[in-house]
Amino acid sequence: MAIQSVSGAYTGPIAQPSPMRVLLRLKPYSGEAAKLSYVEDGSGAISMQDFPQVGGKTTFFTEGNDTNKFKFNKIYGVDVMQHDVCDDIIGDNVEELLNGFNITIMAFGQAGTGKTYTMFGNDHEKGVVPKICQALSDQLEAAHKDGTEVTITLTFFELFAESVHDLLAYPKTVKSLKTSSDPKTQSISIKGLRNVVVTSAKELQKYVEAGQGRRNSSDSQCKNSRSSAFIRITLEQRSRKQEIVKTSMLQLVDLASSDKLDKNAKVDISSDELKAINSSMQNLHHLVHSLADMKVAERDASATSKTSHAPHRSSRLTKLLQDAIGGNSKTTAVILCSTDKDDKEETVSSLNFGVKLKLIDNVIEQNKEGLNSKAVMDLAMKNMRIREDSYLTRIKYLEDEVKKLENLLEQNRSDVLMNRSLVEENAKLKDEVNLIRKSKENSAYQGQVQPGKDGEAQYDSSEILENLMEKCEKVIQLQLRLDEELHQKSSLSQQLRYKGSKAQALEAMNVKLLEQLNAYEKELKSVSNANSLLRQDVEKWSNVAAARSEKIEELEKEVQEHQLGTFPQKTRLVSAGELNHSKDDSKLKKSNWLFGNSNGNIWSTRKVSTVSTSSAITTNSQDSSSSRTSLRGLNLHAIRLPPSGENENHADNEKEAKEV
């Protein structure tokens, strides 16, 4: 397999600031309490006319000198239609998601202000979630046509009193899931959370509705209102054309109600849960305020921030929102507020929260990798495992369905047996009726009732006949039921056959997936082996290169010295014959090269990589009789000697050198 080199198209992620987009939506006045006055100035600022104060001082953040004004990216007044609000919230988020950016849309506000209505909608008006799923599917179809392979995985869970519950778990369970934090990135992962691989918007929508159905099926409205729902849709887009893989996550969060839950409130929540709910929300407020303070201190040297780090680790809620608030995500926060005067304090608190949020800058990165990079391989393996789990769950579901149908069939079978005996009884009764009818005819003919042995009438035939007719009627009813059940049975066995074949197909698919997974694992192993070999090679060659350049330098210096005439006086050439008897035999044996002039005389053996044709290398000697000046300008020849240990026969070497 080819080792991925960073392709020209891929330039690596570049972090960039992304300010929070904060939108305000006002819930229409319910009419029971007095209406809270507010004025919108059309530029995203809202002024409250009636202002709560603590000790004569306003207790919230204000912009500029105008203490009445709260500024947002956009405000949706009470008369703005649901579909306009939702389309606006979605904006260009789908395109950005497809570009490889993480996206978060979250709803924050007091209980009953319309968080769920905005995020999920109702039977008549779609909310952000179904709309964005549809928009995503439309865009993906276009990407698919362009040759991009897309894998979509979905998780849907809720956080209630700091406990995580899987809303897609199969079989359905109420047990809470454990979480763990990555010590490096601090990102939180949920153990045993079901990841579903979906292939279409319809399927996506089906799972979202199933999860939302489970959330709503809780018989406690309060628990429902105090839990945060998280939908996470992960997209993996493989473009073979561009040789990149983009991975991004769309996170849709319906946060728990922001108002404090009173400990005296009559709700079916334990005191521990109540504590956890309130502290979770407090931690969220603390996180947002700290990040906003840090931002203000960064901008304004005179301002000080109480904290130097973002307290994401203080609770599960803040950990789960790590990317959404102050992390790698383009985030849109929708603040939902009531316009009832009774809710004034909570409304101002929510406005204040929104204004603080708006100060925070997230830092986003386009999540893309080279097609064959290790990160992408890891991701592919992870997705394979998710797919496998997903199929195993589906198989389990189908097997359970088959079992249910088999039980129904069994029940039907016993009903059939019972009905058979009824049919037999019916036949007997019919015979009896015929018999009685005949005897009645005979009596009418004889004009009297036949007396019995004891003198009483043997039959009150009309009464018996009536009874029998009644029984016949019942039998007919039973037969009708039997027919109906037989019909049901045949449709059930048809279903059973269909589900059985589906389960088989899924099992076959699963086997294929496992094979693919193994192949991926092998591929990954060979890539990492090749990588480590390459790394070793690179290390070896850089050592060799360093040694060679050192040698070259040394040689050049010697040559230079020689050319300048500063060569040591006691240097002479040695012949190969002499080399045979050299005292420094061990050195020579190590050498790989012989040097000589064009007459075939060998001067020296050196281990070198390059040789200058106009230089010579000599050995030092006590004998000064040989002329050194004649060495200048000589043509050098180099031959390779056999490895040390094999060059015992130097005469052969000399011969070989002469030939060269």
Ligand SMILES: Nc1ncnc2c1ncn2[C@@H]1O[C@H](COP(=O)(O)OP(=O)(O)OP(=O)(O)O)[C@@H](O)[C@H]1O
């Ligand atoms: N802008 C709006 N227009 C019309 N009806 C609304 C609006 N906002 C909320 N509602 C209605 O108010 C009721 C409460 O809304 P919803 O359940 O969405 O509030 P919530 O903030 O999710 O409450 P909780 O936190 O208690 O779950 C619903 O019946 C919803 O239809």
